Amino acid sequence: MTVPAAFSLAGRRIVVTGANTGIGQGIAVSIARAGGTVIGVGRSPMDGTAAMVEAEGAGFHPVRCDLSDVPGACARLDAVWAELGPVDGLVNNAGIIRRADALDLTQADWDEVMDLNLKALFFLSQAFARRLVAEGRPGRIVNVASLLSFQGGIRVASYTASKHGVLGITRLLACEWAARGINVNAVAPGYVETNNTQALRADPGRSAAILERIPAGRWGVPEDIGDAAVFLLAPASNYVHGAVIPVDGGWLAR
Template sequence: MDLGAFSLADRTVMVTGANTGIGQGIALSIGRAGGKVIGVGRSSMQETASRMAEIGAEFVEERADLGSVAEAQAMFARAWSAHGPIDGLVNNAGIIKRVDAVDFTEDDWDSVMDINLKTMFFLSQSIGKQAIAAGRAARVVNIASMLSFQGGIRVASYTASKSGVLGITRLLANEWAARGINVNAVAPGYIETNNTEALRNDPDRSAAILGRIPAGRWGVPSDIGDAAVFLLAPASNYMHGAVIPVDGGWLAR
């Protein structure tokens, strides 16, 4: 099928946190659009690899502890050399700590910020350096959050990190748009993943969440994946520094 301006044929995209949930959904959407995926994470991505193979899409795995900037940068350089050049980067990997603000520890702060914001920036820097040096176009898609716009409760470092993701997305767009590098973000709402299983299994909490979502349903990983494909594809050539909420209308309520 010819996807035209939405095709990722002959493009290689790195996706962090591709082993499950939203990251897996992004990888599969890229595969369906004809792209090759380099999946990055600490744990096995065998399930994602199997699902990619089922749709005839190319998938390679790179292991890295994304809590370490040095390890993440070394992984990117290794992947560029082995599988590149890399046309796109999706900064999806992230963690969350739920603790009352008065009880928050330095580790609760640093462990989240290191992965969600610090490594996100330095991986973006890695593809920016390579693309600019080679005179190549590139795409960066950052995974933001509803908490890029809202405060949340008991998630101080997560809220800070996702607010930072939005700010860095705009900063990099300002610096790199004229260099042919598009930097944008997707902000997921409530998505059916392992991370939200407890919420979905709580009848009262689930009803409260669904009561605010105009679409009346939880999102699925492909909802985020398909939005990411749009930002990776030629269809979004003139988009820089944008954030697309994929939230069933949550923010509009």
């Protein structure tokens, strides 16, 4: 199938963090279908994602690193640039969640979530943008926000705080970098079939309550998020800056 030029990523190299499974894997596959080369970054093996990307006829380059080691992760991004050539897009997808009543959440769980979900996202974006600005190149950053960028949620205090932060940082970076040719936007997944939602889907009562509220009547799948990310990485969104696109089956509309 020929991808319309406005939605094509042919010739573009896109870094996707947390590409080993779930939403990151779905984003990687969607990028591959649009003709882009995927650079998967994370600490877990990405063999499954590599096979899926290559099945679409696209290239996949795995980069193993611990994203919670922020200086090390930024150094790896610079190394990728030097080894493979300039990078055109960065998808900050990697994230974790810790569930506990607010009365019981530990400082360790707070720090672990914030360090990966927000601190690493900001400083990887900074490192990427510095390379773009130094070379006078345009680029795209797509952050993965959440419904909990807009809502409070239950028993996920650190996750909610981090995703509110992702929304704010997306808008701030768009304001600072749009005039430099760097588009910064976000997608906000709803309830998607991933490891992070396994506990919810395994709870019959909670799962039924969630489905009842989703106008589309189903859980999302990772490629629902991936296709929205492709739009924000492609020329079709040239004049889109600071936007956050909910991909939630209509959850927020209800």
